[in-house]
Amino acid sequence: MKQDYLKFPLHVIVHPFDGFWDMKYEQKGRLRVALAIVALLILAMIVQKQFSGFLVNFNDPRRMNSLSEIVFVLFPFFLWCTANWSVTTLMGGEGKFRDIVMATSYALVPMVLIYPPMTLASRFMVQEETAFYYLLNTVAALWFLGLLFVGIMTVHQYTPSKTVLTMILTVIVMGIIVFLGTLIFSMLQQIYEFIANIYRELIFRV
Amino acid sequence: MTAKKWIVSALIAALLLPSGEIYGSSPQAADFASPAAPASEPAPAPYESYNYNYWEEATPMPAAYLPGRSITGKELGVGDFVEPADLHISESGLLYVLDSGNQRIVRIDGDLNEAEVISSFDNEGKPDGFANPSGIFTDAEERIYVADTDHRRVVVLSPEGKLIRIIQNPQSEVLPQGFQFVPLKVTVDEAGRVFVVARGVYEGIMQFDEQGDFIGYIGTIKVKRNYIDYFWRLVSTKAQMAQMALFIPTEFSNLDIDHKGFVYATNIDVGSKEPIKRLNPSGEDVLKRFGYYDVAGDIYYRRTTGPSKFVDIKVLGDGMYSALDSTQGRVFTYDENGNLLYIYGGRGNQLGLFKTPVAVERMGERQFVLDRGKGSVVMFEPTEFGLNVNAAVRLHYRGEDAEAEAYWNRVLELNGNYDIAYIGIGKARLMRKQNKEALEYFKLGMDRKNYSVAYKRYRREVMKEHFGTVMSVLLTAALAFAAYRIARRWKQRGKRGHEAGLS
Numbered sequence: 032m033k034q035d036y037l038k039f040p041l042h043v044i045v046h047p048f049d050g051f052w053d054m055k056y057e058q059k060g061r062l063r064v065a066l067a068i069v070a071l072l073i074l075a076m077i078v079q080k081q082f083s084g085f086l087v088n089f090n091d092p093r094r095m096n097s098l099s100e101i102v103f104v105l106f107p108f109f110l111w112c113t114a115n116w117s118v119t120t121l122m123g124g125e126g127k128f129r130d131i132v133m134a135t136s137y138a139l140v141p142m143v144l145i146y147p148p149m150t151l152a153s154r155f156m157v158q159e160e161t162a163f164y165y166l167l168n169t170v171a172a173l174w175f176l177g178l179l180f181v182g183i184m185t186v187h188q189y190t191p192s193k194t195v196l197t198m199i200l201t202v203i204v205m206g207i208i209v210f211l212g213t214l215i216f217s218m219l220q221q222i223y224e225f226i227a228n229i230y231r232e233l234i235f236r237v
Numbered sequence: 238m239t240a241k242k243w244i245v246s247a248l249i250a251a252l253l254l255p256s257g258e259i260y261g262s263s264p265q266a267a268d269f270a271s272p273a274a275p276a277s278e279p280a281p282a283p284y285e286s287y288n289y290n291y292w293e294e295a296t297p298m299p300a301a302y303l304p305g306r307s308i309t310g311k312e313l314g315v316g317d318f319v320e321p322a323d324l325h326i327s328e329s330g331l332l333y334v335l336d337s338g339n340q341r342i343v344r345i346d347g348d349l350n351e352a353e354v355i356s357s358f359d360n361e362g363k364p365d366g367f368a369n370p371s372g373i374f375t376d377a378e379e380r381i382y383v384a385d386t387d388h389r390r391v392v393v394l395s396p397e398g399k400l401i402r403i404i405q406n407p408q409s410e411v412l413p414q415g416f417q418f419v420p421l422k423v424t425v426d427e428a429g430r431v432f433v434v435a436r437g438v439y440e441g442i443m444q445f446d447e448q449g450d451f452i453g454y455i456g457t458i459k460v461k462r463n464y465i466d467y468f469w470r471l472v473s474t475k476a477q478m479a480q481m482a483l484f485i486p487t488e489f490s491n492l493d494i495d496h497k498g499f500v501y502a503t504n505i506d507v508g509s510k511e512p513i514k515r516l517n518p519s520g521e522d523v524l525k526r527f528g529y530y531d532v533a534g535d536i537y538y539r540r541t542t543g544p545s546k547f548v549d550i551k552v553l554g555d556g557m558y559s560a561l562d563s564t565q566g567r568v569f570t571y572d573e574n575g576n577l578l579y580i581y582g583g584r585g586n587q588l589g590l591f592k593t594p595v596a597v598e599r600m601g602e603r604q605f606v607l608d609r610g611k612g613s614v615v616m617f618e619p620t621e622f623g624l625n626v627n628a629a630v631r632l633h634y635r636g637e638d639a640e641a642e643a644y645w646n647r648v649l650e651l652n653g654n655y656d657i658a659y660i661g662i663g664k665a666r667l668m669r670k671q672n673k674e675a676l677e678y679f680k681l682g683m684d685r686k687n688y689s690v691a692y693k694r695y696r697r698e699v700m701k702e703h704f705g706t707v708m709s710v711l712l713t714a715a716l717a718f719a720a721y722r723i724a725r726r727w728k729q730r731g732k733r734g735h736e737a738g739l740s
Binding site for chain 1: 680689
């Protein structure tokens with residue numbers, strides 16, 4: 032039991048091919064763990080913005096907002112999952128939405144593991160050493176991308192080239208979703224304005 | 238009644254004390270303070286004083302300069318100035334107003350009370366004068382150099398107004414056929430070389446030797462290729478191309494020279510990030526731009542107003558320089574590293590605001606701005622804030638950071654948002670090996686480079702101090718761990734032996 036919660040995510044990031052297979056086909060993945068990882072990432076990013084050393088912290092503390100940080104992680108995460116699900120459903124992917132969410136969040140584990148210690152270390156760094164900070168953060172990002180690639184490939188049982196294609200398509204679909212979202216939003220706003228105006232007219236004239 | 242008197246005298250004492258402390262504490266302070274000691278209470282600022290902070294926001298700050306009085310030709314008894322084009326203050330403290338509309342030079346004494354007029358000179362037996370002159374300069378021997386624009390010459394006069402030399406009609410292979418020499422502004426270095434900004438010359442500043450022979454150009458402004466323009470040129474037809482603006486460098490608008498022989502020049506290249514240049518003798522731009530943002534005047538401006546357009550520059554000594562922006566009528570003063578120190582001036586009709594400012598000059602710590610539109614010279618007196626900033630910057634430039642600290646502290650008392658003061662104190666603390674305090678000040682001043690230096694020293698200091706403790710703790714822990722392992726192994730061996738014994 033404990034194996035699936037703590038050790039399994041750590042196993043996945045170093046043995047991605049086995050790990051993602053087990054996650055899907057041996058039912059080792061847990062949705063609760065996946066969401067916990069996203070929550071931890073949010074925490075790690077907030078902590079990094081707030082507490083990383085002066086030399087690497089270029090954020091204006093007056094404009095720091097934890098709520099917007101949450102949105103900054105959650106929104107792209109679910110947007111990616113939705114877009115990927117939409118694309119792969121049409122392209123013969125085997126993964127369910129649940130699998131996509133789990134694969135994506137398990138791939139985020141390196142970031143969760145690397146960000147907090149680097150935040151702490153950056154407080155004791157001088158200018159020349161900040162290169163390591165940026166290097167390790169880049170490593171975390173590249174590791175995440177690699178894991179995401181393997182995860183999507185395993186979950187959907189794709190060939191590598193098809194995986195790359197679907198990932199590119201997913202990004203495009205993300206853009207389309209955002210576009211449609213803004214469109215609907217602005218239309219709703221117009222409708223609301225219209226109704227509100229009619230109401231106002233009625234109040235003043237009738 | 239007596240209580241009231243007491244309160245009044247206490248107030249006066251409180252007002253006098255801090256300034257007395259500042260200027261009395263060090264003997265050097267005297268030469269900063271004395272020329273500008275305000276005789277009368279200056280008028281309140283008609284403009285809003287501000288500066289840009291690290292986050293590039295305009296933050297309010299106390300005024301560094303306040304308008305003292307305005308000087309007109311009428312007051313001096315020489316008749317109103319008509320479209321005056323340039324102002325220069327000689328090293329001996331005389332003001333030279335180039336009264337272009339009246340084709341004359343007005344020389345005003347340092348007390349700003351008396352004036353004399355030079356309107357003609359004797360040129361080989363014939364009386365000669367100026368035609369729409371637009372630039373004036375005096376060298377260390379008080380010789381007057383006038384850019385006599387419509388006569389296409391530079392006239393050099395002795396202090397008495399006798400003609401010494403005329404520079405005209407430059408001859409050189411680099412000059413094109415039928416070249417028209419139309420001088421606008423003129424500056425002279427200590428060796429007597431003459432630098433001239435001329436109209437229609439895109440190659441840079443024209444340089445003449447002491448005999449008045451043309452040597453060459455310095456400081457050509459490079460044309461930056463804009464890829465969008467480049468693309469449009471690529472796809473447009475010849476007829477369209479002929480209608481487009483040419484990619485030619487902009488001309489310089491004004492110049493000044495420091496005692497090391499470096500020429501400070503301004504150009505009105507709209508949208509340029511480097512409208513101010515400091516040219517070394519070989520003509521390269523060596524201005525330091527280490528501030529938070531470009532040395533280009535206002536960072537934010539309304540689109541309808543446009544960016545700052547520098548029409549004059551004045552070297553203040555110790556690396557400082559002031560540049561006059563004609564768009565908003567503001568004077569921007571920078572230090573040696575390109576930090577924006579303070580801004581004063583504006584457009585309008587009140588005293589201290591300008592219609593068409595054309596020249597900025599300095600006398601000691603005072604500054605003078607010539608307003609062509611109003612035909613007057615406005616004298617600006619530094620406030621206590623301005624004096625302290627100037628003193629601190631000058632001391633810092635000379636490497637006397639420890640002495641500068643007292644001034645920076647006073648600056649911070651007057652304006653807690655002044656980032657440069659925090660950095661200045663940080664540097665002083667760093668010199669005194671107070672690394673931890675320096676660290677905090679650099680952080681307040683958002684100076685990451687110096688913060689890193691201070692932190693490195695502080696870290697080493699702490700590590701040295703605690704090396705013994707840390708090592709003993711680590712060694713003890715290692716020993717304890719080893720002992721634990723040995724004990725466990727012993728136990729296990731004993732257990733195994735016991736089990737073996739059983740079977």
